[in-house]
Amino acid sequence: MVDKVEFELVSPEKLLVSQPVFMVVVPSADGMLGVLPDHAPMIVTIKPGVIDVYDNDMTTISRRIFVAGGFCEVTGRRVTVLAEEAGDVDTLRGLDRAALESALQAARAEADAAQSETERKAAEQKAAVAQAKLDLQGTVLH
């Protein structure tokens, strides 16, 4: 039996995923981070993007989950992702492209017009999420 690592995806509202997997690839702030069992302990921030879950073997992605940013804690046995917003990629692709584009525009305008630092950061975060969702629309998966 090959080693597996426990993958947990938690949103503030509930525990979304908890299962043993071969590998997960999380979109960390400094680039994609692949986690295998016995990975060195880390804490990283996550940018809006897609988590790839490999739970059957090392070569096929069994599940792709979109996250809108958050944090990831890696210990040898476990990968815990604290996500702000999460959903399967497939459901996202059904979204309306035009709506996403206008959301992106709105968020950018909001960032420009922001009065305070906190407001600007929140708007930029919104823009990044919309951008990541848009990027997903263009890609062909599997």
Added chain:
Amino acid sequence: MPSLKDIRNRIASVKSTQKITSALKLVAASKLRRAQEQVEAGRPYAERMGRMLGSLAANVAAGAGGPRLMAGTGSDKVHLLVVMTADRGLAGGFNSSIVRATKRSIVQLQGEGKTVKLLTVGRKGRDVLRREFPTLIVASFEEVGKRRLSFADADRVATKILEMFEAGEFDVATMIFNKFKSAITQVVTHQQIVPFAAPEAQAAASTEAKPVYEFEPSEESILADLLPRNLAVQIYSALLDSAASFFGAQMTAMDNATRNAGDMIKKLTLVYNRTRQASITKELIEIISGAEAV
């Protein structure tokens, strides 16, 4: 002596009140169940967030001058009280106990020569506090989680608090809310949220196999991201607690009201029957004495 008709009317009105209170009780009971489930579901995130913060704080706290959300502004002149009540009443002492605790805090803080500002969540608290301290309320939120409390609601409150903190409008923030203990007991709780006290006890307790973490990008920047998020999480769990407490309190209050209405109906029915018998007896006497007189 009220007439028979008056008593009949009163019985009818108490009966309809009883129907309403018992229906409200059932509604509160089912909402309480849902609120409790939400509290349960929110626990894993808060737990893991606490764990992460613990290990981060252990690394960063060594060097003084950490992020301001944790280290504070260096003074404690201006206090912000975040008061969580409900939008509705009919829940016994739920809202009034929070308001009472808030008033006590205000008086105490002002007695110490400090400035107090209020941020209210929920209409009931705002209404009462506005009457007594019209100048203290700086912001208020209403209809938070009217249909179903979501994290976005908590995030809105947290963003407002952070904005005020960035602008230097307060030094210390404390939440006052009802902590859910059981369906019949709520505990009024004061919890300081800014500056955030690192869960050191927790960090110390989990030293068994404490891994040495690597941080990416860096401890400071992760902490700077994590702390505002943690504020939102704490507010979220307080709001959930408050919601669960509210339904618990409402259920108890409505249960009492239903029982009281039952007692009232029993008493009124007794009076009604006595009065009815008395009037029948009186009529009989009149008929008999009329017949004898002939």
